[in-house]
Amino acid sequence: GDSVTQMEGPVTLSEEAFLTINCTYTATGYPSLFWYVQYPGEGLQLLLKATKADDKGSNKGFEATYRKETTSFHLEKGSVQVSDSAVYFCALRKRNSGNTPLVFGKGTRLSVIA
Amino acid sequence: ETGVTQSPTHLIKTRGQQVTLRCSSQSGHNTVSWYQQALGQGPQFIFQYYREEENGRGNFPPRFSGLQFPNYSSELNVNALELDDSALYLCASSLRLLADTDTQYFGPGTRLTVL
Numbered sequence: 001g002d003s004v005t006q007m008e009g010p011v012t013l014s015e016e017a018f019l020t021i022n023c024t025y026t027a028t029g030y031p032s033l034f035w036y037v038q039y040p041g042e043g044l045q046l047l048l049k050a051t052k053a054d055d056k057g058s059n060k061g062f063e064a065t066y067r068k069e070t071t072s073f074h075l076e077k078g079s080v081q082v083s084d085s086a087v088y089f090c091a092l093r094k095r096n097s098g099n100t101p102l103v104f105g106k107g108t109r110l111s112v113i114a
Numbered sequence: 115e116t117g118v119t120q121s122p123t124h125l126i127k128t129r130g131q132q133v134t135l136r137c138s139s140q141s142g143h144n145t146v147s148w149y150q151q152a153l154g155q156g157p158q159f160i161f162q163y164y165r166e167e168e169n170g171r172g173n174f175p176p177r178f179s180g181l182q183f184p185n186y187s188s189e190l191n192v193n194a195l196e197l198d199d200s201a202l203y204l205c206a207s208s209l210r211l212l213a214d215t216d217t218q219y220f221g222p223g224t225r226l227t228v229l
Contacts, residue, residue, distance in 0.1 A: 104156030
């Protein structure tokens with residue numbers, strides 16, 4: 001079945017460091033890809049998405065590019081802030097019908113220290 | 115525009131009891147999906163409702179059931195609670211269009227603890 005694999009955390013970075021969180025997927029067809037963020041004690045917030053190969057999603061300084069050849073959607077940010085501390089989830093969704101659910105990875109916890 | 119809301123925020127039940135969780139979808143959205151997020155894990159799909167009918171189900175037993183109302187709000191019911199049902203339950207709403215480009219927007223979740 002479809003699946004998403006994320007790098008295991010936790011990831012601890014100093015403020016202004018460069019962030020990469022790896023995400024690879026397995027799916028038939030061409031899914032849409034997403035990054036969601038979960039702040040402590042809260043639900044999930046959509047961070048960015050890409051719906052086809054070579055698309056780049058971006059938001060709040062975060063970026064991810066849909067790489068069909070490597071089935072990857074790595075999340076990057078050039079300079080992290082303490083406020084970026086959260087759990088980040090990579091997810092996919094099949095595009096062949098309207099009732100397909102999101103399939104999530106296990107999440108990567110990011111801690112940014114001042 | 116009102117976002118997705120869920121109630122209650124927290125809930126404590128004992129094994130064997132029944133529980134009902136509620137979700138109000140974002141204004142204009144016609145589809146609601148429910149997910150279970152166990153501690154330290156990613157959310158797992160339970161089921162989805164579209165225009166008041168179940169329209170997809172994950173690998174969860176029949177004691178997990180739901181409803182969607184004409185105003186597109188939704189309930190998740192769990193019977194015969196088990197300890198492993200302790201989790202954060204997330205509701206997500208979306209507007210289903212002809213093209214499958216809808217984005218799911220999540221509520222803050224209900225934290226269920228089963229003792």
